Amino acid sequence: MKLLRHGDRGSEKPGLMHTDGTIRDLSGVVPDIAGDVLSDEGLSRLRDVDPSGLPVVDPSTRLGACVGGTGKFMCIGLNYADHAAESGMKVPSEPVLFMKASSAICGPNDPIIIPRGSEKTDWEVELAVIIGTKGKYISEADALRHVAGYAVANDVSERSFQAERQGQWTKGKSCDNFGQLGPWLVTRDEVADPQDLTMYCRVNGQTMQDGSTRTMVYGVAYLVSYLSQFFTLHPGDVISTGTPPGVGLGMKPPRYLKAGEVVELGIQGLGDQRQACVADD
Structure with a gap:
């Protein structure tokens, strides 16, 4: 399934993306794409819903971040x-973890807001893993069972x-609109191998990043297990x-985003994003 959230921010x-290409509203079925809905049981109940009987959403409706809560x-x-x-920098001997404020999360096509005083705003296409089941001290062998699905992220x-x-x-990492997420949460049953997905990022139509999750140092299962050793995943x-x-920082000379530019990015099977860059007022 391709699950999503639609409507005004906040x-x-x-909703979900139907196989006929239409967006269907799930408001009458679940309160949000969040919480228990993300569990295996919750996702199984959604699979039993006939999308053809759900209301069609206007295709011009804004998409929000594909997961709530x-x-x-x-x-x-x-x-x-x-x-x-x-x-x-050197390849780290164990995963380097940092946090992005949840207030940075926004929809996949919401603008990149270049903060006041910024001269070095950069793009980063990334595979996002969305947790579906609470867990702590998770083994690597069991890690993917705690994953609801995957999405495209721009770690601006x-x-x-x-x-x-x-x-x-x-x-x-935490400025407003520095965390575009979506367009969809693609459930893990539809991603055969999260370590074999091509990914790209373009700025003004020029390809900047052209990579694959095959070259990740630490894979998804390892990361889920590793992080759960320090705190409970929810x-x-x-x-x-x-x-x-292919990020701007690594270019010679470095190249950063300016108001008026357009960033496009995507991952195989997980959809695409498009963001206009705007200056913060």
């Missing part, structure tokens, strides 16, 4: 060896805030698993 409704937006740094190299980053303003990376938590090479 009042999104649950996210308590933790966790990100893995330097998880592609070639991206670590372009960043001038302001590099000077991230690396030149003291402290850790949070300031450069339904709706998001793990953004790192980006392949």
